[in-house]
Amino acid sequence: MHGAAWQRCKVHFFRNILAHGPQSRKLEMAAALTAIFAQVSPEAAHRVVAEVRERCAGSLTKAPEILDAGIDDALTFLQFPLEHHRKIASNNPIERLNEEIRRRTRSIGIFPSPESALRLITMILVEQSEDWMTERRSMTPESLELVLQS
16 A cells, blocks of 8 residues: 555554553653644654653653654654544544454354355445445545645
């Protein structure tokens, strides 16, 4: 997918970083990460990252390494229009779709053929696509045009 942007889910990124910090500093670390992701431009976010790195210098070792290694992938959403940030900063919609596929296929149990499983999954995807396009439109055609122009 040449030219496609890679977006790391901020929720999973938070979890990865917090897993490598002491329990006594988890709230402080979570607040710092939230401040990073509250920024509206890559430059502002990287300034906050530098401040966080300074505060953690010496006292934490693994968490700042994980932050440095993944921050660019986690902040990819900042390259898109502001109105898209809330929708693309997390992979929750994709994870919810995968959960729905799992739920519906588990209720069937054993499929008579691979084609029948494919038909069910295809219908789930069609339903979700229609839902995204009509009821819960996350991105307007105008805002998508801004992405294509940049």
